[in-house]
Amino acid sequence: MSLHVPSPAAPPLTVDAPVLELRSLTRTHGTGIAEVHALRGISLSVYAGELVAVMGPSGSGKSTLLTLAGGLDTASGGQVIIEGQDISTLGRKGLAALRRRSVGYVFQDYNLIPALTAAENIALPRELDGVSVRKARKEARAALEEMNLLEIADRFPDEMSGGQQQRVAIARALVGDRRLVLADEPTGALDSETGEAVLALLRNRCDQGAAGVMVTHEPRYAAWADRVVFLRDGSIVDQTLTAGADSLLAAGGAE
Amino acid sequence: MSIRHGLLALLERGPRYGSQLRTEFESRTGSTWPLNVGQVYTTLSRLERDGLVAQDGEDDQGHALYSISDAGRTELRAWFETPVDRTNPPRDELAIKLAMAVGAPGVDIRAVIQAQRHHTVKAMQDYTRLKAQSLGQAPANRDEVAWLLVVEQLIFQAEAEARWLDHCESRLIRLAEAAATEPEPGPPPGAAARTAGRSRTRR
Structure with missing residues (x-):
């Protein structure tokens, strides 16, 4: 068999700082005999333009990694750095602001607000961030248009298919200047x-410049990523690299 | 047999010469399984011997043309209507390797599984890039649609392998855990009876 596989896109920027950096991240639940190590020193950098898939069996720490990366949970040790800011140094308000400004979440069950239309759902985080309603809705419609979803702008979640809801959730995750999307x-x-x-x-x-981390147990979807990271028992045991990314590794960009 | 029937399928669309058949076969399958022209002509002469194709003059440039016969059409229809046989699977090196790795001294079977998973997922990333490229241009003709189906078959096949590897790993972990919680095995039943017998005799 002989296939002419196209080369992967250019490796992520090596000069820019990573959008997300996890340094020796640990998370422990319980104490003493009941102590469980959900994460055991994870180091991972994700750059603008890069989609990283995280795979591993149940209980390997995939979801913990994602919740820590997004500041939804607090690490037992190590650092989470988002766009250059160590989130442990931010207060509650500061963290909430950083999350709104920089991080978008995509969940398995979409998590759209049922009483709001697609456009309103997308506009909401921007409005919460102080952008005028008018401007936020305009941005939301522009985001939908860019994703060929303008025809569902005024539909409520229960009037959309699952796929449409998830696409709206992705639009919501990346509206404004947010450059990090975390998808579970x-x-x-x-x-x-x-x-x-x-x-x-x-x-x-x-490809347009966001950095993405996606947890999935489906190899077919993981294959869309630039890099697939394999977790086992709370540690990264292996990862696939795109050609050219080795230089990044050599520079200490990822574990 | 797939080359033989593949050529018949292409010839059903009209007379063709050897290197033209090769080009068309490869564009249908995205050069996944490249043919050399020698294979094409060998296959054509066997098809001719079996009465499934016949030489059919020459084109303007002097290429010898072949066309499908009625018997060839019947053969082709039968091929489409008959499922590909799965009852006698070809030897699978990976299955054999894992079977041999179970309990093999000095072999970390989880490492064997992970090395293969890495390779398989990497191949899926390559195929997925090919597919994304193909979808990006929206398949416009039957060759492009056919090629998309072939590359998707590669993806699904690799996915099945990756899932099977996950399954093997979790099964091995479960078995290891079960073995660890079992009480220490005593001597085999025969040995126990023999020991008991001996002690009775001693008494």
Whole structure:
């Protein structure tokens, strides 16, 4: 068999700082005999333009990694650095502001607000961040248009298919200047073709400069990523690299 | 047999010469399984011997043309209508390797599994890039659609392998845990009876 596989896109920027950096991250639950090490010293850097998939068996620490990366949980040790800021140095308000400004989440069950339309759902985080309603809604419509979803701008979540809801959730995750998207099994509830459309969109947003981390147990979706990181028992045991990314590793950009 | 029937399928669309068949076969399958022109002509002469194709003059440039016969059409229809046989699977090196790795001294089977998973997922990343490239240009003709189906088959096949590897790993972990919680095995039943017998005799 002989295939002419296209070269991967240019490796992520090596001069810029990573959008997300995890340094020796640990998370322990319980104490003494009941102590469980969910993460055991994870180091990982994710750059603008890069989509990283995290795979591993249940209980390997995938979801813990994502919640710590997004500041939804507090690490037992190590650092989470988002756009150059160590989130442990920020107060509660500061962290909330950083999350709103820099981090977008995509969940398996979409988490759209049922009483708001697609455009309103996308506009909401911007409005919370102090952007005028008018401007936020304009941005939301522009985001939907860019993703060929303008026709559902005024639909409520229960009037959309699962795939449409998830695409709206991705638009919401990346509206404004947010450059980091954290996706937890974003294709979990979708059929194969719709899941793929969602992945293609996530891939496209990363190609346009976002940094993405996606937890998935589906190898077919992980294959859309530039890099696949394998977790086992709270540690990174292996990762696939795109050609050219070795220089990045040599520079200490990733574990 | 797939080359033989592949050529018949292409010839059903009209007379063709050897290197043209080769080009068309490869564009359908994205050069996944490249053919050399020698293979094409060897196959054509066997098809001709079996009465499934016949030489059919020359084109303007002097290429010898072949066309499909009625018997060839019947053969082709039968091929499309018959499922590909899965009852006699070809030897699978990976399955054999893992089977041999179970309990092999000095072999870390989880490392064997992870090395393969890495390789398989990497191949899936390559295939997915090919597919994304193909989808990006929106398949416009039947060759492009056919190629998309072939590359997706490669992705699904690799995915099945990756899932099977996950399954092997979790099964091995479960078995190891079960073995660890079992009480220390005593001597085999025969040995126990023999020992008991001996002690009775001693008494």
